[in-house]
Every structure is written in C-alpha cells, then in structure tokens.
Amino acid sequence: MTTTSDVAAFDVIVIGAGPVGENVADRAVQGGLSVAIVERELVGGECSYWACMPTKALLRSTAAVRAAQRLPGAREAVTGGLDTAAVLHRRDNFASHWKDDGQVSWLQQAGITLYRGQGRISGPRTVDVPDSTGDGNGTVTLTARHAVVVATGTSALVPDVPGMAAAAPWTSREAATAHTVPARLAVIGGGVVAMEMATAYAGLGSVVTVLARDGVLPTAEPFAGERVTETLEKTGVSIRVGAEAHAVRRDDTGTVHITLADGEQVEADELLVAIGRRPNTTDLGLEAVGLTPGAWLTVDDTLRVLDAHGGPVGDGWLYAAGDVNRRVLLTHQGKYQARAVGDLIVARARGAHVDDRAWGRHAVTADERAVPQVVFTExxxxxxxxxxxxxxxxxxxxxxxxxxxxxxxxxxxxxxxxxxxxxxxxxxxxxxxxxxxxxxxxxxxxxxxxxxxxxxxxxxxxxxxxxxxxxxxxxxxxxxxxxxxxxx
Structure with missing residues (x-):
C-alpha cells in the first residue's frame, strides 16, 4: 500500500535534472524563487553521461591522430597505433565514471532541492515522487506555487523489426559507454548519431557497416553527406544507402545476423540502432492533466505546454523545455530554451504580462531560424x-x-x-x-x-x-x- 509521507511546497518544480532542467532551475533560483528538481537517473542527464561528452571524447583522439598525419614532420612522429584503453579511460573521465556527485554538489551550492525518483504529475501544480526514506512505499507530494517544468528529454527509438528486441542491440547509450571495441559493428541509421559512432568505432579498429535507408545526413546539404560518405569509405567503412533491415537475430555465439529487404545477410558482433528519438513522457502522469502519455509536448513560444485545443494547460502553469517539446533536439538549444523559460517564470511570478514573442529576448525564436549544429564525423x-x-x-x-x-x-x-x-x-x-x-x-x-x-x-x-x-x-x-x- 502506498501512502503519502510528506508534502513540500516550492515556487517551481522541474522534472528532469539534465542540462536543460539544471538551467531552468538555476535561472529560477537566481530570480529569487525556490526550486525543487526531480531526477530518476543521474543528475547531469543524457549529455553528461551518454551523449555529448563521452561520444566526443571517443572521437577526439582519432581526430588528433588524423590531424597529425596530414602534416609532414608531425606525420613521422606518429609511429604507433591508437591506445584504445587510454581513449576509453579518457572517455570515462569525461563521463565522471557515471557518478553524479559533482553535479549534486552544484545543486546544493545553488540552493536547488533534489528529489530522486520518477516524478509524476498528479494534478495541477502537483508532482508525486517516491519517498526514498522509510520503507520505500511512501510518496512525497511536491506542490508548485507558480510552475512545473518538464525537462525529461528523449530516449533512443528502436524499430519494431522481427527479432530486434531479442538481439539486444546497442542504442546511443551502449555505444557511448562500451568498454570493449567490437571487431565488427553494424549501424542502422544515417543521421548524426549513426555517422559519429561509425566514425568513432572505425577509428578504434572496428570493421563498420552502415545501413542508411534514407541516406547519410539526409537533413543536411547534400554535399555534406556525400563528403562524409566518401571519407568514411576510404577508411574502410561500408555504407549501404537504401538498405533496410527486415529481421535481426543474435545466435548462440553472440554474432548478430541482419537480414536486409533484398535477402542479403549482414553479420556483426554488435548492432547499433540510431534511427531517431522518442520523448520521455510515458510515465509522467500526463493523463492527470488531459495530455497523452508517451507523446511529444507541444508548446507556445514561451514554452507553456498546450492542450488538445491549442491553449495553455490550465492557467499556463505547465512548461516543457528541451528535447521533449521536439522543437530542436540539441543540448545547446535546450539550454537556450531553459534560460528563456526560467526567466519567463520569474517574470510571471512577479506579475509581468508576457505574451509570445512580445517580451524581448525571452520569447524563443532562435530555434526557428538560427540553429547551429556540428557533426563530429570525418x-x-x-x-x-x-x-x-x-x-x-x-x-x-x-x-x-x-x-x-x-x-x-x-x-x-x-x-x-x-x-x-x-x-x-x-x-x-x-x-x-x-x-x-x-x-x-x-x-x-x-x-x-x-x-x-x-x-x-x-x-x-x-x-x-x-x-x-x-x-x-x-x-x-x-x-x-x-x-x-x-x-x-
């Protein structure tokens, strides 16, 4: 039996303590509001432990070697192979060895209260969190005087291909955290994650096969995908544009067998699936406020969540920032949104009237016309x-x-x-x-x-x-x- 063991009130509650949630909370605290942040995993989120930081650490060493090899004099100094163990150790350091002590310490210093567990919206301005004290069956009910912000991000989308789930494929998380380099790696997808990890693992010694049904970097200028394809193929990566997996099987030896639409078989020691993202909204209690669990959260330009009729939920107390609102799935753009929404909440708490695009720099506009992105391929x-x-x-x-x-x-x-x-x-x-x-x-x-x-x-x-x-x-x-x- 679950019982409510505690009730706590704050000005703002943020669900999700990744870079976006941290920035919302910090901005609100700096504006004089009290803030609780709720996190079910590690404080610091996807970017710190499973995406931006560890993946770029994986890529950097091979990029440095390639840079040296392009310069006479420096080229002759590069006489040995890449030290894979050292690369992985450096990656681990950038991921803080998957411990969030430093991030938790920062929250404490900033005056932000942390609750660990799956936060669920149970009603207007109300979030329930499992009570980590006592017998573990209780619930802490958090109430927000002004706003609740959803900053829960996204997870990897895995297609419903026969045998895929049983084959235990890698997603971006496993690719970012692996402690051994597979001899053969197959990659399904041709977007940013797929091509960066193909670049990284080819540099670390894997024989890489990319199954890019929709092409390489299909949303970029065409010459970008063409040049990345050309360079990767020169390094031995096999890129199959138009190839589509119809079935997947992992045998008793651990080998993954991928059957393509034309019947061809591709074998690998590991399979990375990188075809897109889905919102982390399934277990948020969205149904309690008339929203659909598992769906992306639609927002206005001040990042208030909109209901099915296109108006703000309730009186506008619910916000969504970062990947979960699907405007731009990039960490730096999520942090940009976070700074804006934190300031907006503070302004509204002080009684300011804020309309979409009518409040200077705090209306979110840059993610429509000026989104920067770097793909760290070769x-x-x-x-x-x-x-x-x-x-x-x-x-x-x-x-x-x-x-x-x-x-x-x-x-x-x-x-x-x-x-x-x-x-x-x-x-x-x-x-x-x-x-x-x-x-x-x-x-x-x-x-x-x-x-x-x-x-x-x-x-x-x-x-x-x-x-x-x-x-x-x-x-x-x-x-x-x-x-x-x-x-x-």
Missing amino acids: PEVASVGLTAAAATEAGLRVRIVDHDLGAVAGAALHADGYDGHARMVVDEDRKVIVGFTLVGPDVAELLHAATIAITAEVPLDRLWHAVPAFPTLSEVWLRLLETYERPA
Missing part, C-alpha cells in the same frame, strides 16, 4: 540556419554561394591536401544570410560567426567590414562575399 560538418532546399521550400528567393574551403590560404597551412567546402544561402530580397554549411577538418570553430550573422540578420554589405584575419580558415568569409558579387 570530415566535420558545421551548419546553422536553413539548407538551400529548406529556404526555397519556405518561400524565400535564395541564392546559393559555394566556395572551395581547401582553396583558402589558411586551409593549406592547416593541413596538406585540405579538402573542404563552404556554402552560404542568401535571402535575395533582404540581402542577408539564412543558411551556412561548412564541411572539412576542424570547421566546428568557424560556426559561431555564421550563427551571429544569421541571428543578427547582418546585411551582406556590412559583412564586408568584418575583415577575417590572414592566414586563417575564416578567410572563407571574404571568398564567399567575393563569389556572391560575381554575376550568378
């Missing part, structure tokens, strides 16, 4: 804003401006045989950039300049006065502007 893909196809589909009159990044003086100095490409998409009616994509070694650090140009809607004639330093890769900005001025 080569890197860095993009922000719209692709040419998306801009055209949005009804813009666009001009596409391309330039060979390898022809920039800074690229030649950066690495012998530097191979890269840059594209800016210009809205011809307003003469501003609406999309920017870079492909090449170490292009990630070039991206923020493009993000600023798109977010601030800097006119092209003003960008001429932003003189890039010579000789750096940033000189590509000058070359793109020169290309734009030539007749189309």
